Amino acid sequence: MAIEVRVPTILRSYTGGAKVVEGAGATLGALIDDLDAKHSGLKGRLITSEGALHRFVNVYVNDEDVRFLGALDAKLSDGDSVTVLPAVAGGALGFAAAAALLGHSSGSRAESR
Amino acid sequence: MARYESLLDACGGTPLVGLPRLSPTVPDGAPPVRLWAKLEDRNPTGSIKDRAALFMVREAEESGRLRPGDTILEPTSGNTGISLAMVAKLRGYRLVCVMPENVSAERVQLLRMYGAEIIFSPAAGGSNQAVATAKQISADHPDWVMLFQYGNPANARAHYETTGPELLRDLPTITHFVAGLGTTGTLMGTGRYLREKVPGIEVVAAEPRYGELVYGLRNIDEGYVPELYDATVLNRRFSVGTRDAVLRTRQLVEVEGIFAGFSTGAILHAALAVAHEAVKAGRRADVAFVVADGGWKYLSTGAYGGTLADAEEALEGQLWA
Numbered sequence: 001m002a003i004e005v006r007v008p009t010i011l012r013s014y015t016g017g018a019k020v021v022e023g024a025g026a027t028l029g030a031l032i033d034d035l036d037a038k039h040s041g042l043k044g045r046l047i048t049s050e051g052a053l054h055r056f057v058n059v060y061v062n063d064e065d066v067r068f069l070g071a072l073d074a075k076l077s078d079g080d081s082v083t084v085l086p087a088v089a090g091g092a093l094g095f096a097a098a099a100a101l102l103g104h105s106s107g108s109r110a111e112s113r
Numbered sequence: 114m115a116r117y118e119s120l121l122d123a124c125g126g127t128p129l130v131g132l133p134r135l136s137p138t139v140p141d142g143a144p145p146v147r148l149w150a151k152l153e154d155r156n157p158t159g160s161i162k163d164r165a166a167l168f169m170v171r172e173a174e175e176s177g178r179l180r181p182g183d184t185i186l187e188p189t190s191g192n193t194g195i196s197l198a199m200v201a202k203l204r205g206y207r208l209v210c211v212m213p214e215n216v217s218a219e220r221v222q223l224l225r226m227y228g229a230e231i232i233f234s235p236a237a238g239g240s241n242q243a244v245a246t247a248k249q250i251s252a253d254h255p256d257w258v259m260l261f262q263y264g265n266p267a268n269a270r271a272h273y274e275t276t277g278p279e280l281l282r283d284l285p286t287i288t289h290f291v292a293g294l295g296t297t298g299t300l301m302g303t304g305r306y307l308r309e310k311v312p313g314i315e316v317v318a319a320e321p322r323y324g325e326l327v328y329g330l331r332n333i334d335e336g337y338v339p340e341l342y343d344a345t346v347l348n349r350r351f352s353v354g355t356r357d358a359v360l361r362t363r364q365l366v367e368v369e370g371i372f373a374g375f376s377t378g379a380i381l382h383a384a385l386a387v388a389h390e391a392v393k394a395g396r397r398a399d400v401a402f403v404v405a406d407g408g409w410k411y412l413s414t415g416a417y418g419g420t421l422a423d424a425e426e427a428l429e430g431q432l433w434a
Contacts, residue, residue, distance in 0.1 A: 055338070058352065063386070065318075065350035085322065085352060087338055 003031060003076055006083040014042045023082075028059060029072035031082065046084065047072070056087045121203055124163045125275040127155045129283040129401065134368045135385070137392045144397035146388050149284055150371060150404050151276070158192075158199045158227075160406035161276075165298050166196035168271035169260045170204060179258050181205055186257040188212070188247035191220070192406055193262055193296075198227035209257070211247040219410050262296045264340035272302025280401055281310055288391075291384040291402040293376045294318040294350065297342040299403060304346040318350040319383035321358050321376050351386065353379035359416055359424045361385070366408070366417075374406040375416065375428065 005021050007014075015021050021039065025031030036043035046057050052071070053059065059066045060083040066074040076082070117123045132148040139146055153161035173179035187197055188211040201208040208229040212220075215236035224231055234246040251259060262268050276299065280287060290307055292299045304316035362378030365371045384402040391398035408417065416424040 060352045063351045063353055063357075063382075065352065067344065068347065068349045083322070083352065 002078060004081045005031070005035065006081070008085055010086065011042065011045055011084065014039045014045070025076060027072065027076060028061070028066055028074045028082070031076060032072070058085045058087050059083070060085070119203065120157050121167060121200065123157055124167050125156070126279065128152045129280065130371075132369050132371075135364070135381075137385075137388050139392050143392070143395055146391045146396075146398040147400065148384060148388055149287075149399060149401040150365075150369075151280065151401060152371070152404050154373065154404055154407035156196075158195050159409065160192035160196060161299060161403060162192040162196040163199070164271040164275055165262060165265075165268040165296070166193060166200045168267040168274075169262065169265050170197070170200050170206075172265075172267035172270075173258060173260060174204075179206070183207070184209060184254070184257045186211070186247070186251060186254070186259050188243060194229065195220075195223050195227065197260070198224055198229040202228050209250070211243055211250065213243045217410070217413055219413060223410070262298065266341070268296055268298035269302035269305075269341050272299050273306045274302075277303040277306025277310075281307065284399055284401055286397075286399045287311060287314065287401050288396075288398045289315045289317060289384070289387050289400040291317040291319060291380055291387065291400060293380050293403065293405055294320040295376075297339050299405075301341050301343060301346055308346065315348045315387065316346055317383055317387055318347050319380045320350075320352055321379040322352050322354045349383075349387070351379075351383040353382045355428050356421060356425045357382045359428065360421060362408070363417065363421075363424075371404060372408045373404045374408055374411050377404045377406070380405070 002022050003024060005023050007019060007021060012018065016039075021035065023031045023035045023038070025034050032043050032046055046054060046059070048054055053067070061069060061074055061076065062081055063083070066072075069075075129149050129151050132150055136148045137146050156163035170179065170185075179185070182205065184207040185197060185201055186209045187194055189197075194208075194210045194212075198208050198210075200206075208227075209232060210224055210229050211232045211234060213236050214233040221231060232246065232250065234243040251257065280290065280303065287307065288311075290303060292303065294300060300316060300318055307314045307316065358375050358378040360378070361381040362373055362375050365373055365378065365381055380402050384400050388398060388400050391400075411417070415427045418424075419427075
C-alpha cells in the first residue's frame with residue numbers, strides 16, 4: 001500500500017528537501033507514524049502532545065480536508081494522495097495581515113508548542 | 114427589479130444560472146444532478162466583496178465608529194480593496210490600502226481610478242513587510258478605521274441577509290452550497306442561513322492551494338484562522354491545486370461561456386466532486402456554487418492561454434486575491 005504525501009516547503013527539512021514522499025497506513029494516524037519512522041521529527045510538527053492534529057496544520061486526502069473525514073482516523077486507500085498545508089485564509093497578504101493585526105503570530109507560536 | 118436609486122442599491126441580487134453542459138449526466142430514470150452558478154461578478158465592482166464592503170461600512174456608520182470624512186485603512190491588494198474604494202468614494206471616506214509594490218498593474222490602476230491611496234511596501238519583504246507597514250501606519254494614526262474583514266461580523270451578516278435568501282428564493286430545491294474559503298464570510302453567512310432553512314443541506318468549502326513560494330515565507334506555526342470561521346457550519350472542505358483550478362476555470366468559459374477568476378475554478382472543482390458523488394449514490398442534487406469574480410483582473414497572468422502546464426507555472430507563487 002503506497003500513499004503519496006506532498007510536503008510543504010517549511011517541512012522539507014525533515015524529508016531531505018523532498019517535495020513528495022511515500023508512506024503506508026490504513027488511517028492517517030498510521031501513515032504519520034510510518035512517515036515519522038522514515039523522517040524523524042515530522043510527527044511532532046503535525047500532531048500535538050495531546051495526540052490531535054495541530055490547529056494550524058491542514059491535511060487533505062485527495063484534496064478533501066481530513067477534519068471532516070475523521071481527522072487522524074480518516075481511512076486511507078492504496079493510491080490516495082495526501083497533502084499537508086499550513087492553515088491559510090484570504091490570500092497570502094490577507095492571511096498574514098490578519099495574523100499580525102490580531103497579534104496572533106507570536107501568540108500562536110507559543111500556543112502550539 | 115432593474116432600476117435603482119444609486120449604485121450601492123444595485124449591490125447583490127445577482128443571477129443564478131444553470132450549467133446544463135457541465136452538469137453530470139445521470140443514468141436513465143435516475144434523479145437529476147444539476148449545477149448552478151451564482152454570478153457574483155455582476156456586483157457593482159465585479160466581485161462578491163461588494164456585499165461585505167457595503168455591510169461593513171454601513172455597520173461602522175450605524176455604530177458611530179465611522180464618521181463623515183474619516184479615513185479607512187485596509188491592508189489589501191484584492192477585491193475587498195476595490196469594493197471598499199467604490200463604497201468609500203460614494204459614502205465620502207478616504208481609503209488607504211497597503212500592499213507590496215509587486216502586485217499586478219490592473220489592481221493598482223483600479224484602486225487609483227476609484228480614488229484610493231496606495232502605500233507600497235518593498236517587494237523583497239513580501240506580504241510580511243506589507244503587514245509590518247500596515248501595523249506601523251495603524252499605530253501612527255489611531256483615528257483611522259480598520260474594518261478588518263477577517264473578524265468583522267458584518268462581513269458574514271452580508272451573506273446571511275442577502276446571498277442566502279437570494280439562493281433559496283431562486284433555487285428552493287438546493288441540496289449543496291459550494292463557495293470559496295478566504296475570510297470565510299461567504300460560507301459562514303450563507304451557510305448559516307441555509308442550514309436554518311434547508312434540512313440536510315451540505316455546505317462545502319473550496320480554497321485554491323496557494324503557491325509554494327508564498328508559503329515558503331512563513332513558519333507553519335504562524336497559520337491564522339479567521340475569527341469568523343466556525344467549522345461546524347461546513348460539511349466538507351477541499352483544497353484545490355493550481356492545475357485543477359486553472360483547468361476548471363478554462364472549462365467554465367469554454368463549455369458554459371462564464372469568464373471567471375481562478376478561485377471560481379477551484380470552487381467548481383469541489384462542486385463537480387460533490388455532484389459526481391451524488392450521481393454515484395443515485396441521489397438528486399442541486400449544487401449551487403459561487404462565481405466570486407470575473408476573469409478580467411487575471412488576464413495579465415497569462416493563465417488563460419497556452420498549455421495547462423504553462424498556465425500552472427505562470428500562477429505558481431502568485432498572490433490570489
